Amino acid sequence: MSNRLIDLIGINKSFDNTMVLDDLNLYIRENEFLTLLGPSGCGKTTTLRIIGGFETPDSGKVLFNGEDITSLPPNKRQLNTVFQKYALFPHMNIAENIAFGLKIKNKSKSYIDDKIKYALKLVNLDGYEKRMPNQLSGGQQQRIAIARAIVNEPKLLLLDEPLGALDLKLRQDMQYELIRLKNELGITFIYVTHDQEEALTMSDTIVVMNQGYIQQIGTPESIYNEPENAFVADFIGDSNIIDSVMLHDKLVSFLGKKWDCVDTGFGENKPVDVVIRPEDVVLKEEGAGTLDGVVSHLIFKGVHYEMEVMAGGFEWLVHSTSMFPVGTKVSISVDPFNIQIMNKPESEDEEAVHIEE
Numbered sequence: 438m439s440n441r442l443i444d445l446i447g448i449n450k451s452f453d454n455t456m457v458l459d460d461l462n463l464y465i466r467e468n469e470f471l472t473l474l475g476p477s478g479c480g481k482t483t484t485l486r487i488i489g490g491f492e493t494p495d496s497g498k499v500l501f502n503g504e505d506i507t508s509l510p511p512n513k514r515q516l517n518t519v520f521q522k523y524a525l526f527p528h529m530n531i532a533e534n535i536a537f538g539l540k541i542k543n544k545s546k547s548y549i550d551d552k553i554k555y556a557l558k559l560v561n562l563d564g565y566e567k568r569m570p571n572q573l574s575g576g577q578q579q580r581i582a583i584a585r586a587i588v589n590e591p592k593l594l595l596l597d598e599p600l601g602a603l604d605l606k607l608r609q610d611m612q613y614e615l616i617r618l619k620n621e622l623g624i625t626f627i628y629v630t631h632d633q634e635e636a637l638t639m640s641d642t643i644v645v646m647n648q649g650y651i652q653q654i655g656t657p658e659s660i661y662n663e664p665e666n667a668f669v670a671d672f673i674g675d676s677n678i679i680d681s682v683m684l685h686d687k688l689v690s691f692l693g694k695k696w697d698c699v700d701t702g703f704g705e706n707k708p709v710d711v712v713i714r715p716e717d718v719v720l721k722e723e724g725a726g727t728l729d730g731v732v733s734h735l736i737f738k739g740v741h742y743e744m745e746v747m748a749g750g751f752e753w754l755v756h757s758t759s760m761f762p763v764g765t766k767v768s769i770s771v772d773p774f775n776i777q778i779m780n781k782p783e784s785e786d787e788e789a790v791h792i793e794e
């Protein structure tokens with residue numbers, strides 16, 4: 438990928454003596470769809486507001502194309518922000534809402550009319566010019582808010598949980614819409630969400646945050662398949678996270694058994710966490726796998742069965758297309774490749790590194 442558009446360098450921010458961002462370092466490339474993902478209160482919105490210019494860091498710098506914009510006000514930055522609440526002007530029709538920013542910039546009427554048409558087409562709302570905001574559904578209003586941001590031709594679009602108020606079906610439609618927009622417009626998106634599925638669906642890059650610290654930066658695939666610590670593994674999906682000891686390269690011990698794995702370089706007899714995804718737990722006949730247990734819970738989920746298996750004193754979460762009734766004696770087997778070894782978190786400020794391509 439290309440140039441860095443935004444650099445956040447050593448950003449610190451406290452509110453009322455509470456540290457919200459602690460030495461945050463991050464960059465965003467041109468044309469990247471980057472998502473800040475983390476639980477409520479971890480500092481996502483604060484990070485976005487600092488990029489947008491609505492908040493000033495206590496220390497650290499924000500660069501735009503290499504230029505220091507830390508003290509530049511929002512309207513002087515080449516970006517637009519879409520917030521969770523669409524906040525259209527209720528007394529203006531859709532065309533007037535979209536035109537608002539362009540009128541301030543004294544653009545000509547024909548330029549503005551063209552832009553409105555173009556933006557409405559992009560968000561699949563052609564012909565809505567004369568409607569009033571209260572005649573539109575929540576999803577439509579949010580699309581107008583996005584159209585309003587796009588007509589300003591920002592280099593960068595900041596989106597803070599813009600789909601948070603929508604119901605599930607609409608949210609999924611809008612996710613596809615946003616991906617399409619990003620591809621058609623070729624602008625950079627910084628997206629904030631606490632919804633891991635949304636992040637996995639839309640992003641080129643995900644930044645997982647917790648308590649003001651970056652936990653991991655990577656592609657959706659790498660975050661899902663190779664979480665760097667138990668927080669990321671737990672946050673990014675259902676997982677079996679098991680207290681373990683790495684005996685030596687390619688052999689790990691947990692729940693009283695030795696398991697082959699593929700990881701090396703952790704040293705010998707080193708305490709680690711093991712992550713095993715529920716879909717990677719294979720249930721076999723009693724005695725045929727590595728660890729015997731009993732099915733304690735079963736739910737049909739549509740595509741697969743979700744089961745809990747008590748084995749080795751641990752309640753395993755298992756997803757399988759085969760059904761094992763509650764009470765069935767089974768044996769757990771895991772492909773060495775699907776046993777993910779993680780260092781125990783030493784502290785919360787473990788540095789995450791943005792992998793260069």
Ligand SMILES: Nc1ncnc2c1ncn2[C@@H]1O[C@H](COP(=O)(O)OP(=O)(O)O)[C@@H](O)[C@H]1O
Nearest residue numbers: 452453457475476477478479480481482483484
């Ligand atoms: N203006 C503010 N004044 C005081 N505390 C704030 C302010 N903005 C955010 N905070 C606090 O900073 C922390 C991070 O908030 P925020 O960035 O909004 O998190 P997120 O968007 O990840 O939910 C929270 O504990 C929040 O209460």
Ligand SMILES: [Mg+2]
Nearest residue numbers: 478481482483
């Ligand atoms: Mg927030």
